[in-house]
Structure formats: structure tokens, C-alpha cells
Amino acid sequence: MENHTHTLPCLSPIHSPTNPSKALSLSPSLPQPSATVPASLPLSPPSLPQSSPSHLLQSSGGFKSHCLSSSTPSDQDDLTCLNWLHQRNILPLSKMPLLPQFETPISNLPSSPGKPPYSFSSLIFMAIEDSPDKRLPVRGIYEWIVNNFPYYRTAPSGWRNSVRHNLSLSKSFHRMQRDKSQSIGKGSLWCVCPEYRPALLEVLKKTHYCHSNNSSLLNNSVLLEAVDHGQTATCDNMAISGLDNPTLSSNAPCSLIPEHEELVAIQSVELTDEAESEKDPLGDSGYIEFHYYQCERYQYLVLPGNSDLDLETVEILQLDAEAQEAAGSLLDLAGGNH
DNA sequence: TGATACCTAAACAACT
DNA sequence: GAGTTGTTTAGGTATC
Numbered sequence: 001m002e003n004h005t006h007t008l009p010c011l012s013p014i015h016s017p018t019n020p021s022k023a024l025s026l027s028p029s030l031p032q033p034s035a036t037v038p039a040s041l042p043l044s045p046p047s048l049p050q051s052s053p054s055h056l057l058q059s060s061g062g063f064k065s066h067c068l069s070s071s072t073p074s075d076q077d078d079l080t081c082l083n084w085l086h087q088r089n090i091l092p093l094s095k096m097p098l099l100p101q102f103e104t105p106i107s108n109l110p111s112s113p114g115k116p117p118y119s120f121s122s123l124i125f126m127a128i129e130d131s132p133d134k135r136l137p138v139r140g141i142y143e144w145i146v147n148n149f150p151y152y153r154t155a156p157s158g159w160r161n162s163v164r165h166n167l168s169l170s171k172s173f174h175r176m177q178r179d180k181s182q183s184i185g186k187g188s189l190w191c192v193c194p195e196y197r198p199a200l201l202e203v204l205k206k207t208h209y210c211h212s213n214n215s216s217l218l219n220n221s222v223l224l225e226a227v228d229h230g231q232t233a234t235c236d237n238m239a240i241s242g243l244d245n246p247t248l249s250s251n252a253p254c255s256l257i258p259e260h261e262e263l264v265a266i267q268s269v270e271l272t273d274e275a276e277s278e279k280d281p282l283g284d285s286g287y288i289e290f291h292y293y294q295c296e297r298y299q300y301l302v303l304p305g306n307s308d309l310d311l312e313t314v315e316i317l318q319l320d321a322e323a324q325e326a327a328g329s330l331l332d333l334a335g336g337n338h
Numbered sequence: 339t340g341a342t343a344c345c346t347a348a349a350c351a352a353c354t
Numbered sequence: 355g356a357g358t359t360g361t362t363t364a365g366g367t368a369t370c
Binding site: 158 | 343346347348354
Binding site for chain 1: 357358359360361362
């Protein structure tokens with residue numbers, strides 16, 4: 001199976017020529033500017049199969065994994081559009097435990113991420129719901145899963161059998177009679193039975209929330225703990241002042257070296273005039289950059305500058321990066337509050 | 339402890 | 355014939 005893992009040129013703030021020593025702009029203890037949660041954050045690999053069924057995958061996105069040492073010309077090309085590198089925010093994310101896919105030490109990240117927490121039924125549901133026509137052939141479901149959950153790029157192929165097994169066995173999905181006038185290749189199109197959609201959505205919500213709860217995001221107690229333990233993270237010469245919270249900046253610094261970076265493409269959102277006021281603050285760059293830092297018990301997430309993210313948005317960013325787009329967008333569709 | 343949900347593997351037939 | 359798709363069965367684990 002094709003492995004879409006790409007390397008990322010060194011983007012650490014240490015080496016960023018335009019990295020300002022900027023104090024953090026977000027404080028969990030202060031009112032945050034409102035920002036609309038992106039309806040979708042496709043985390044698709046940089047090179048996508050042309051037959052990719054998902055409209056989300058039409059973006060020129062890149063799911064880039066950590067690399068601090070090597071780069072290739074193509075990588076550099078990919079980065080030429082990253083004009084947002086001029087400015088960064090660093091957000092204290094949470095104390096341990098790490099994100100689900102980072103349960104192993106970040107510095108020892110495997111090439112493939114951890115297994116997504118979603119059941120195959122949920123994966124199939126997300127795949128179908130994410131398709132423009134709300135119907136997909138089996139191959140399309142495969143591709144959606146692979147493109148959105150990197151784990152399955154390298155997983156043994158047995159999961160495909162499980163997908164088919166679920167499709168056949170689950171009452172939630174039903175096979176549509178193939179229109180032979182359309183050239184869709186082998187097999188039939190699968191869709192979600194409307195009567196089972198609420199149940200599927202409920203399962204998805206539960207899984208989604210369950211796996212976002214173990215990283216209590218930006219709660220004040222974390223910051224207070226940091227105060228108690230005398231922690232301030234610094235990145236090179238840049239002191240992380242602890243957002244607007246002066247308590248963090250008053251502590252002795254510890255070195256902060258990026259341990260994990262990801263570039264995540266976001267879909268450019270077509271905005272109507274009416275929707276302009278809700279413009280995605282991350283939408284300009286086309287990418288979200290994840291920089292995971294660890295300073296003792298804390299993680300930090302570097303976001304592109306001008307990211308007037310509210311806590312809700314940040315929490316989504318903290319979710320399993322593989323699943324956030326699919327689950328988040330579906331929950332948005334369902335009107336769920338993250 | 340039993341029921342349930344889910345995962346995984348395997349076999350097989352039908353189809354392209 | 356090879357590969358894919360769809361169905362079915364079986365056994366295992368985890369959770370409630």
C-alpha cells in the first residue's frame with residue numbers, strides 16, 4: 001500500500017527566520033475572540049488517488065508528518081505557499097495523557113499513526129456522508145478511510161474485509177442497485193439507511209467526545225498547575241509567556257524543542273457574502289500547522305498566526321488529527337456542539 | 339455471568 | 355484466470 005508519509009522541512013520556530021517573539025494571544029482564563037469552527041478540516045495526504053471519491057480531497061492538502069532534519073525540493077515547493085509562517089501562536093494544550101495517536105512518546109512516533117477509535121460502521125458512515133452524493137462504492141469507502149485515517153495506509157489489508165463485512169452485515173447500510181449506464185467499476189454503491197442515521201450519528205458523537213475528553217484542553221487548572229510547578233516553556237529565545245496569563249511568564253524557562261510537527265491541509269471554504277462574517281480564521285493559508293512541543297508535563301500546539309481561535313476551535317484541533325475533519329464536520333451537520 | 343457490540347479471519351460465490 | 359465485491363460463518367475481545 002502506498003505510504004503517504006512525507007517529510008517536512010524544518011519548520012521549528014527556532015529556525016524560522018520570521019518567527020517573532022510573540023506572546024501568546026490566547027488565554028484560557030480570558031474571554032476569547034469568537035471564531036467559527038471550520039466545517040471541515042480534511043487531513044488528506046498530499047498525493048491523492050485521482051479516483052478519490054471525496055470532495056474534501058480536492059484540496060491540495062498535505063498531511064505531513066514530523067521531520068526536523070530532512071527535506072527535499074518537493075517539500076520545499078510544498079511550503080512555498082506557507083506564507084503564514086511569518087507568525088505563530090503557541091497554545092498550551094494540555095497535560096498528559098497525550099493525544100490518542102501519540103500515546104507513545106512523541107519523539108518516538110511511529111511512521112504510521114495509531115488506530116482510529118472509530119468502529120468500522122462509523123468509518124463507513126463518515127465516508128458515505130462525506131461523499132457528495134451520499135453514496136460510495138466499496139472502493140470509494142476504502143479510499144476515504146485511507147485518505148483520512150493514515151493508520152490504514154499501512155495496516156494489513158484485513159480491514160477491507162471488515163469494511164465489507166460491516167456493509168453486508170449492518171442494517172445501517174444498504175446496497176443500491178447499480179445503474180449500469182454509469183461507469184463506476186465493480187460493485188454497487190452503498191448508502192446509509194436514513195432510519196439508522198441518527199443512531200450512527202449518536203455512536204459517532206460518543207466516540208468523538210470520548211476520545212477528546214482525555215485531554216482536558218486549556219483548562220485553568222492546567223495553567224494553575226504550571227504556576228505551581230514553576231514552568232515556563234521557551235522556544236529558542238522566544239519565551240512563551242503563557243498566553244495573557246502572566247503567571248506562566250514569570251517562571252523559569254525550560255528549553256522547548258519541537259518534537260512533532262504536522263502540516264494539515266484545510267479545505268478552502270467557499271464563502272458567500274452572508275457567510276463572510278463567519279470566515280474560517282484558518283482558511284487563508286490553506287494549511288494548519290501542528291507543532292507539538294512538550295515541556296515536562298505539558299504539550300504546546302503551534303498554530304499559524306492571526307488565528308483568532310476560540311477554545312472550541314482549539315479543542316477540535318486537539319482532537320485526533322485523523323478524525324477531526326470527518327467527525328467534526330458530521331457533528332456540525334448534526335448541529336452538535338463540540 | 340450473559341448479552342451485546344465489535345473486530346478479525348476465512349471461505350465461497352458472483353462479478354468485472 | 356485474476357482481482358474485486360458481497361455474503362456468510364466462526365471465534366475472539368471488550369464493555370455493560
